[in-house]
Amino acid sequence: MSQRNVIPFGPQHPVLPEPIHLDLVTEDETVIEAIPSIGFVHRGLEKLVEKKDYQDFVYVAERICGICSFMHGMTYCQAVEEIMEIAVPERALYLRTVWAELSRIHSHLMWLGLAADAFGFESLFMNCWRLREGILDIIEATTGGRVIFGSCKIGGVRRDIDDETMKGIVEKLGTIGAEIGRTTDVFLNDYSVQHRLKGIGVLSGEEAHALGTVGPVLRASGVAMDARKIDYAAYRNLKFEPVVEKAGDCHARCRVRVREIFQSVDLIGQAARKMPGGEIFVKVTGAPNGEFFSRVEQPRGEVIYYVKANGTKNLQRFRVRTPTFANLPAMVKMLEGASIADVPNIILTIDPCISCVER
Amino acid sequence: MSFLSMTRNIAENLFKGPSTRRYPKEKREYGLKSRGMIGIDIEACIFCGLCSRRCPTGALTVRKDQKEWEIDRLRCVFCGYCVEVCPKKCLAMANHYSPCVTERAAAVHLERQALRDAADAPAEGKE
Numbered sequence A: 001m002s003q004r005n006v007i008p009f010g011p012q013h014p015v016l017p018e019p020i021h022l023d024l025v026t027e028d029e030t031v032i033e034a035i036p037s038i039g040f041v042h043r044g045l046e047k048l049v050e051k052k053d054y055q056d057f058v059y060v061a062e063r064i065c066g067i068c069s070f071m072h073g074m075t076y077c078q079a080v081e082e083i084m085e086i087a088v089p090e091r092a093l094y095l096r097t098v099w100a101e102l103s104r105i106h107s108h109l110m111w112l113g114l115a116a117d118a119f120g121f122e123s124l125f126m127n128c129w130r131l132r133e134g135i136l137d138i139i140e141a142t143t144g145g146r147v148i149f150g151s152c153k154i155g156g157v158r159r160d161i162d163d164e165t166m167k168g169i170v171e172k173l174g175t176i177g178a179e180i181g182r183t184t185d186v187f188l189n190d191y192s193v194q195h196r197l198k199g200i201g202v203l204s205g206e207e208a209h210a211l212g213t214v215g216p217v218l219r220a221s222g223v224a225m226d227a228r229k230i231d232y233a234a235y236r237n238l239k240f241e242p243v244v245e246k247a248g249d250c251h252a253r254c255r256v257r258v259r260e261i262f263q264s265v266d267l268i269g270q271a272a273r274k275m276p277g278g279e280i281f282v283k284v285t286g287a288p289n290g291e292f293f294s295r296v297e298q299p300r301g302e303v304i305y306y307v308k309a310n311g312t313k314n315l316q317r318f319r320v321r322t323p324t325f326a327n328l329p330a331m332v333k334m335l336e337g338a339s340i341a342d343v344p345n346i347i348l349t350i351d352p353c354i355s356c357v358e359r
Numbered sequence B: 001m002s003f004l005s006m007t008r009n010i011a012e013n014l015f016k017g018p019s020t021r022r023y024p025k026e027k028r029e030y031g032l033k034s035r036g037m038i039g040i041d042i043e044a045c046i047f048c049g050l051c052s053r054r055c056p057t058g059a060l061t062v063r064k065d066q067k068e069w070e071i072d073r074l075r076c077v078f079c080g081y082c083v084e085v086c087p088k089k090c091l092a093m094a095n096h097y098s099p100c101v102t103e104r105a106a107a108v109h110l111e112r113q114a115l116r117d118a119a120d121a122p123a124e125g126k127e
């Protein structure tokens, strides 16, 4: 029997600028067990809710994650709006949908770049990030920030996108979309990429479901579960089907994200066509009293917010279950039996965002 | 499956310039809506303190008795909430960053309202 070694991975590792530490128990080149430890960047944002006014807290919620920032703010707003029974204007719901889908595109492009970086395809990495810059420009032109939108508020949104600009965005997404297509073709068809990703880190549908995975990880294993189907924001009026792949390996997770980019482009087009006129927010007075679970499909999967209020300006309890947290057990499972060289790829295919795991 | 799937990209790159900007020779143009440095029209301010109470990072300090408004630019996260809540609309956001500093204290910016005639001071101070 060969000797067992423990190889530490992270919290500082070139492939992953996120502070997670894994003890990889290995035998020769094979990982026998992976023991994760987190907690390096805990910020205590959930506790902060007791100190901040519930309306100001939107800004804090947005900063839970720097990539799905808008969706964090939106999930929080949805929870408080449900508790206070606020009817958000239709136009605001559509605008939220557009911004949420823009975040999904930029997040997936970023992930594709990082994945290319992990398997050593530098020029592909740069290409993805160049394309992402075009999306960030749209976001900056409409919200004023590149990644922190600051546009959601309880009762609606803070900024409007006029029809002219909206048309321009759809046109621009058309041209960027064609370019994205050329780049993602490399992910889908290139021999070397497939060589690194096919058959690696396989997770069956039953396992994925039993381990409670969410988002692209779950859908790549053949389970059609997408929180957008529970009809929040404007999704009830838009036509789309969850993107599903069967194989459950790293390449399937990559394909899900590639296809979701084009799905998002399509959703923005639909939302732009159907966008109603009218107000973009309603004035909110008083304080919430009650509790609510709010769910939103983020680029990494479903996020769950639990908000409990007691009729004062400060909330009583606030809890966030982020998608990466739900996907960590699956990641540990996939690492068992993997070769050392595939560890970075497997870790990256769950699209880990450790800063939001720790909140 | 294909090899050489990046060929088109390579060919394009031979003729296209770089995608990155030649900074600092070529500066970035900020969009009109970009959120940036907070400025104040101090003469219009009534020192109600709403901006400092709402600021999520506590970057603002308002001293009503001294007629002073102070911002710690390194704490400001450019959220724009102060601009939104100001009743006199005397705050504004520029579309660029605040200037660089080499020490923390230099980022604290103070504005003081010029002293007016004793006659209008109480009226101005009314909330």
Ligand code: SF4
Pocket: B040, B044, B045, B046, B047, B048, B049, B050, B051, B052, B062, B069, B085, B086, B087, B088, B089, B090, B091
């Ligand atoms: S909210 Fe406006 S008027 Fe009130 S103190 Fe701040 S800047 Fe002055």
Ligand code: SF4
Pocket: B038, B054, B055, B056, B057, B058, B059, B060, B071, B075, B076, B077, B078, B079, B080, B081, B082, B083
């Ligand atoms: S922009 Fe936001 S962080 Fe900056 S001073 Fe205003 S309220 Fe405070």
